[in-house]
Amino acid sequence: MFVLAAIGSAVGLGNIWKFPYLAGQHGGGAFVLIYLVSVAVIGVPIMIAEILIGRRGRGSPINSLRTLAVEEHRSVRWAWLGGMGVVTGFLILSYYSVIGGWTVAYVLRSAAGTFEEASSDAVAAAFNAFVDSPTELALWHTVFTVMTMFVVARGVRGGLERAARYMVPALFVILLLLVGYAAASGSFADGFAFLFALDFARVSGAAVLAALGQAFFSLSLGMGAIMAYGAYLPREVSIARSAVQVAVADTLVALLAALAIFPIIFANGLDPSVQSVALAFIALPLAFGHMPGGTVFGTLFFVLLVFAAWTSAISIIEPAVAHMVERWEMSRRRASLLAGAGVWLLGLGTVLSFNRWSEYTWFGRTFFELIDFATSNVMLPLGGLLIALYAGWVMRREASAGELALSPAGYATWRGVIRYVTPFAMLLVLLQASGVLRLG
Numbered sequence: 001m002f003v004l005a006a007i008g009s010a011v012g013l014g015n016i017w018k019f020p021y022l023a024g025q026h027g028g029g030a031f032v033l034i035y036l037v038s039v040a041v042i043g044v045p046i047m048i049a050e051i052l053i054g055r056r057g058r059g060s061p062i063n064s065l066r067t068l069a070v071e072e073h074r075s076v077r078w079a080w081l082g083g084m085g086v087v088t089g090f091l092i093l094s095y096y097s098v099i100g101g102w103t104v105a106y107v108l109r110s111a112a113g114t115f116e117e118a119s120s121d122a123v124a125a126a127f128n129a130f131v132d133s134p135t136e137l138a139l140w141h142t143v144f145t146v147m148t149m150f151v152v153a154r155g156v157r158g159g160l161e162r163a164a165r166y167m168v169p170a171l172f173v174i175l176l177l178l179v180g181y182a183a184a185s186g187s188f189a190d191g192f193a194f195l196f197a198l199d200f201a202r203v204s205g206a207a208v209l210a211a212l213g214q215a216f217f218s219l220s221l222g223m224g225a226i227m228a229y230g231a232y233l234p235r236e237v238s239i240a241r242s243a244v245q246v247a248v249a250d251t252l253v254a255l256l257a258a259l260a261i262f263p264i265i266f267a268n269g270l271d272p273s274v275q276s277v278a279l280a281f282i283a284l285p286l287a288f289g290h291m292p293g294g295t296v297f298g299t300l301f302f303v304l305l306v307f308a309a310w311t312s313a314i315s316i317i318e319p320a321v322a323h324m325v326e327r328w329e330m331s332r333r334r335a336s337l338l339a340g341a342g343v344w345l346l347g348l349g350t351v352l353s354f355n356r357w358s359e360y361t362w363f364g365r366t367f368f369e370l371i372d373f374a375t376s377n378v379m380l381p382l383g384g385l386l387i388a389l390y391a392g393w394v395m396r397r398e399a400s401a402g403e404l405a406l407s408p409a410g411y412a413t414w415r416g417v418i419r420y421v422t423p424f425a426m427l428l429v430l431l432q433a434s435g436v437l438r439l440g
């Protein structure tokens with residue numbers, strides 16, 4: 001159940017919408033390689049740390065961090081790390097819900113047969129007209145926020161966690177089908193080469209920063225979402241094995257999505273780097289529009305994507321709602337209503353950033369890009385740095401060793417990485433993000 005719930009949190013828009021377009025923007029192969037290394041070397045050790053803290057603290061992230069800090073006679077201010085996660089989740093959901101709304105809208109569009117035999121120009125034009133309309137985006141953003149907060153208010157996470165049991169495998173099967181279609185599209189080799197051919201000239205500081213931020217985002221790390229779920233993990237289950245399972249499943253879904261999308265992009269003569277956030281919303285409808293039974297499969301696919309986004313959205317805001325309930329002793333319903341209202345309001349900024357405000361930029365970024373950058377590239381890595389310091393330096397060896405129950409060599413590796421490698425890498429990343437360091 002834990003692994004399923006964590007996969008439900010990890011697999012979402014990050015895998016199918018974000019990963020492919022980031023890979024497109026950052027030149028493909030180099031980005032993908034840095035991403036895979038980040039998942040293995042930084043993502044998995046931090047996921048282990050988050051589950052470890054959650055399971056030992058047995059509470060919301062803020063409470064777990066406080067409990068364990070007290071246990072080690074350290075400052076209770078470590079609880080602020082949980083507070084930062086609450087804020088980060090709030091910010092992420094504000095735009096996640098806007099994109100989640102796109103997926104809901106695309107269920108209806110596919111079902112209506114809008115994409116049948118449509119040309120790439122027509123599909124792109126339909127997307128552009130869609131994001132050009134603030135009212136339409138606001139409408140679907142509202143629908144998605146209400147869906148999310150409705151489930152959070154009832155606290156029926158169990159039902160959705162169980163949904164992950166069918167949803168993730170079903171998503172997998174349709175993705176495989178799409179990859180099969182992409183393979184037959186004539187440009188599979190181009191797509192494959194774009195994703196996996198290594199061109200070190202394209203490794204830039206910006207690509208490293210984007211890949212690492214994406215690894216955190218996609219694995220739901222750095223803000224306490226996985227920590228919150230860790231509190232429910234039974235003692236006898238191996239933390240490290242669970243972390244590896246979640247990371248592998250999440251990475252496979254992202255790679256399959258990219259393998260489905262890029263060949264279609266190339267087969268239609270589109271440029272992957274300019275499609276940006278529209279990439280998945282152009283490539284996938286195009287593929288469905290031209291395959292037998294595409295209307296049915298396309299609709300089913302977007303339904304699954306809605307579920308994937310939904311289970312992630314719930315985990316993004318759960319730390320905030322749990323905290324409001326604890327801290328202000330309000331009912332779950334009230335807390336969800338308040339959090340939802342805040343998320344909705346802030347999300348309007350993202351809605352407008354795609355149309356009315358598309359010309360307004362702060363630090364060269366639109367409102368949406370700014371929130372995305374601040375969360376994925378600054379706040380999640382900063383959270384990761386502090387979580388690593390906490391697990392590696394605040395918690396005693398006996399505490400973490402007992403909880404992890406690894407072989408001596410396995411434990412020594414994890415501890416070495418979490419104490420030295422992760423903090424150092426995170427520091428470089430944060431310096432790069434702040435502009436102090438320029439790696440090209």
Ligand code: PHE
Nearest residue numbers: 010012013014217218220225
């Ligand atoms: N991992 C989710 C995705 O890829 C997003 C997420 C981020 C979920 C942070 C929880 C916490 O879509």
